[in-house]
Amino acid sequence: MTIRSATDRPSHYAAAHDTAPIAAVRADAYKIPTDAPEADGTFAWTPTTLVVVEIEAGGCTGLGYTYTDASVVPLIRETLAEVLLHEQVSRIAALTQRLWHKVRNIGRSGLCANAISALDFALWDLNATLLGVPLVQLLGGVLRERVPIYGSGGFTSYSDAQLRDQLAHWVDVDGCTAVKMKVGSDPARDPSRVKAARRAIGDAALFVDANGALTVNGALQCAERFAEYGVAWFEEPVSSDDLDGMRRVRNAAPAIMDIAAGEYAYNSDDFRRMLQAQAVDVLQADATRCGGVTGFMQASQICDAWHMPLSAHCAPALHRHLAAAAPRLRHIEWFHDHVRIESMLFDGAPKPNRGTIAPDLSRPGCGLEFKRADAEPFAL
Ligand SMILES: [Mg+2]
Structure with missing residues (x-):
């Protein structure tokens, strides 16, 4: 189910939140054409690639995204998702730390950081959603x-x-x-x-x-x-x-x-x-x-x-x-x-x-x- 307002949260959600296991991690890429050619001092582009991440736990979905290359999609699906699957969703600090450890030998900056950024955001969004509160x-x-x-x-x-x-x-x-x-x-x-x-x-x-x-x-x-x-x-x-x-x-x-x-x-x-x-x-x-x-x-x-x-x-x-x-x-x-x-x-x-x-x-x-x-x- 999707909880749409901060006030219609069933009372069992907060109680279930601590132990909700992560049931799914999805990542998909979209290439969206710009409305006109765009360029700056060192780069020019006509499409922008958006990578959207969704994490599911306790019947809710957390959303994250990053503007990057589509190659982070297989990185998330094949390498990073397994770090999160079946783990307790409330353990954000531990899960994020494990994600950074997972990329130690392939370089944590650039694409890996983009991927982890989207996953981290989705974890926070999911936790706030499960608790029925705005992220802030x-x-x-x-x-x-x-x-x-x-x-x-x-x-x-x-x-x-x-x-x-x-x-x-x-x-x-x-x-x-x-x-x-x-x-x-x-x-x-x-x-x-x-x-x-x-x-x-x-x-x-x-x-x-x-x-x-x-x-x-x-x-x-x-x-x-x-x-x-x-x-x-x-x-x-x-x-x-x-x-x-x-x-x-x-x-x-x-x-x-x-x-x-x-x-x-x-x-x-x-x-x-x-x-x-x-x-x-x-x-x-x-x-x-x-x-x-x-x-x-x-x-x-x-x-x-x-x-x-x-x-x-x-x-x-x-x-x-x-x-x-x-x-x-x-x-x-x-x-x-x-x-x-x-x-x-x-x-x-x-x-x-x-x-x-x-x-x-x-x-x-x-x-x-x-x-x-x-x-x-x-x-x-
Ligand atoms: Mg700038």
Whole structure:
């Protein structure tokens, strides 16, 4: 059965929750075409692949997902599912630890981390669903009722008109107070693109993301030009693998500009190294990559210890509950590609209201239901 509201939970569910064995683990991949060609400073794409994970126990289903390659599906089905099957669903910490141990010899970052992230999220969603409470309640409860979002897209493949229309929509219609555009594929053209964006969004904060496309000196030259248009955030000016380069850009960039990175952090070691290197002003974390709910909340604790702002990267529907409970959270990235997919394929996907989204506290778990029939045309 599916429990649809946090109030219609039969009383035996909480009692049965502790011992409910995991009965099934499913993973499926879907390739969804973008609505226009998308590109950033170092990559271009026309479809996006979504991997959806479902875990069953006690008659309920937990949902998790990650945007990654379809090759994580056989990894989950053939290698990771057996770690979870027949185990007690409430033992999230033990099960997640076993998943990480299972991938020790094949490399825990990248695809393995994406797979474990989706499984971890599904475990948390399933536990909250079995208990009949919204996910945020298992994370310490609501710290903020609504979470700011910033519109994100502005792809380098867009014409200036497409760029202006998209950014202006987020400000004028969705009420965003900040928007982000891609830069770095053609640095000579970027100042005119940034100027066009500034004209379209008025006084809203303007963020740029180079996806690691630039050198340190190239990034600093761009930063000076971008500062003329009040750019307040420069994401991955150089590769975030180059922590020393990130720190050099951060030390020399105009003070109005936050340097941000963290979307390729797959575990708490990656976050710690980034902060120890003093590479960023704001740490980004992505629960679909860094270990699901467990990994994101670890990142949140690390940020707290470092007095560092935290920003959730992409997958906004999935980050809502986590963001509502994370002390230093600044905002969630309202990424065009994922917003479109989540509104198409998940019942309960958030809608922006005055530049914010909120967890749905009337639904148990993460409040999302996968629309499998709608996704079927995209199945791989
Ligand atoms: Mg980015």
